[in-house]
Amino acid sequence: xxxxxxxxxxxxxxxxxxxxxxxxxxxxxxxxxxxxxxxxxxxxxxxxxxxxxxxxxxxxxxxxxxxxxxxxxxxxxxxxxxxxxxxxxxxxxxxxxxxxxxxxxxxxxxxxxxxxxxxxxxxxxxxx
Numbered sequence: 001x002x003x004x005x006x007x008x009x010x011x012x013x014x015x016x017x018x019x020x021x022x023x024x025x026x027x028x029x030x031x032x033x034x035x036x037x038x039x040x041x042x043x044x045x046x047x048x049x050x051x052x053x054x055x056x057x058x059x060x061x062x063x064x065x066x067x068x069x070x071x072x073x074x075x076x077x078x079x080x081x082x083x084x085x086x087x088x089x090x091x092x093x094x095x096x097x098x099x100x101x102x103x104x105x106x107x108x109x110x111x112x113x114x115x116x117x118x119x120x121x122x123x124x125x126x127x128x
Contacts, residue, residue: 010080015053088124095120 017037019029035041039056046052046063057063058074083089096117103113 010076011083012077012080013083086128088128091124092121095124 017033019026019033023029037053039054042052042054042057043060043063046057046060047066052058052063052070055074058070058077060070064070084092086092099108099113099117099120102108103110108116
């Protein structure tokens with residue numbers, strides 16, 4: 001995200017997986033989670049276009065050849081911060097995404113798109 005007073009930083013959400021306390025097959029579930037999050041499975045998944053969650057996958061030479069932006073993405077993630085926590089996040093993210101897309105497509109200038117996004121975000125936040 002751009003920063004007005006400080007350098008911009010990437011924002012991240014969270015991808016969480018867990019096993020419910022009362023799960024009937026918790027041992028099998030744990031085995032599955034360990035398998036699914038292994039470096040090999042993460043690499044296979046990334047090769048199909050899914051964003052990696054392991055640092056080693058971002059550094060894999062085969063994947064870097066396929067996805068040259070991985071080193072920059074990893075640097076961005078290493079300096080990232082969690083996104084704001086609010087029950088309005090889905091609405092905020094959607095509104096921001098619409099105006100970002102309008103700027104990327106040339107429908108609006110970057111300045112106009114961000115000004116309109118800011119107006120929309122203020123409207124959303126005023127309902128809190």
